[in-house]
Amino acid sequence: MLLNAIRVAVLLALESVMGTIAQSFNVTTPIFWQNTTITTPVTARIKTSENAFQPIFDNLVNQTSNSVEFKDNPPEFSMPGTFFWELALFDYLTNQTTYQDKVQSYFASVAKDNPDFSGQYLDTALVYGYAAMQAHRAYGDPLYLQYAENSWAFGYNWTIKPADVQAGSFPGMNWTIPPQCSVGTLAGGTFWQALGSDNTYINALATGLFCSLRIAC
Template identity: 30%
Template structure:
């Protein structure tokens, strides 16, 4: 295997960590397109700031949403904007989807982490309390009933407990439990456990991580999409999306740090390797092709930025040098593709393989996590 040219200095890795890392292949594929860059830090910061500046005119301050993209995507923008000191507000609604609520709650966690704002932490806690009423507890799984749902609950699917899964929609008749909602809940729980030290958040994160590991990761270590909580039917195997694995990577990296339990670090590494090497959303050159939609917005456009953010969180937290080199290289593949193939000045097409086009809010949204991640990952 061959790694990228930039050696990243990290703390000495414990023997146990070295043992698991040796069994995982973090090597960088030589077929990847331009997996390093020599742009200095000040240039990378300038490029990212210009990309942020280009999307800010689309902000509707009355609604805290951005023109041209949807509710959850606006929450996704706010997540990374909290790092730039550009967000001094946060919108909260009672949305139709539990994942929508948690995109905004995660933005609040990021804002609290950046600025120590207690109002942001309070918002995140309130959202966690609300969404927790739609998480399946061990007792509910055993009883085959959930108080918020009108149907009989399948307590086990494929012989594994449904405890830890989180319903996508709060309506009484909706039966779907999916990866993005459960992954967001895992991530939010782990962040709150880290911030507050309250064991209830740690326990919730562990239950959701176990649900993902037991029921919704395929044999290639990629997150699947949806399990029906009534009859255990599944979404098609082809429903493999970047954001499901990306949010799982983020949550597991935080959970591993909170608990000090290497099983979560190992699982995170397996999902991270699968998500960056040989995943269905890219070709042999490593450039992500999912969500390439120059003419209209769709949810898929926002998915891939969630993967990049999850990889960035893992990069920031992991003492594993090989993992960090892999993430650095993968981020640079996307970064160089955007700058070389998809850039129109400081705006970017949602098709990272190009060609360039005029500004779209969704294309800019998709590029922002790459631009900001490249600052730290080099």
């Protein structure tokens, strides 16, 4: 439910900005489109988006300790990170710094005891690296770039390298890496869990997040 609320808030933010941008293009609107003119002022749309964030703020706990959690689902590590990036993205799209202090304090809370934002599941832990990229783009603070690099380094330890494929093995794992899979090499694939032994599941979301960090870092 919270993730849906986050998505609604960001969609409203996107509409508030992209609607204005779209109106600036000289294009012909298809005749089957209806009610395409956005008449609500941008300031009103931004305010609606900010209001959509409030229930999510109300659900946050441990905002100033060594973690950031939600009341509805405290163990879910990725949810706060997702919220961080949506706040930063909102500020970037609306060209403001409304949530800069909150994003900074949230990141500091998590980084205090977990500077590389590591976790058992790569597809949730690497969300923080992506969030740091969004925050760096929005606010320009080099600390966020360091956070992203720390997250990248964690993901790198659980990503298959060309040398691993050539050797046919991954450090600490009881698994023979095939030289090819059905779509090509396994090099660049990121494991789902930061575990050794029989952990052989390569996760698409973890791989995509690591790839985005690799490009940025």
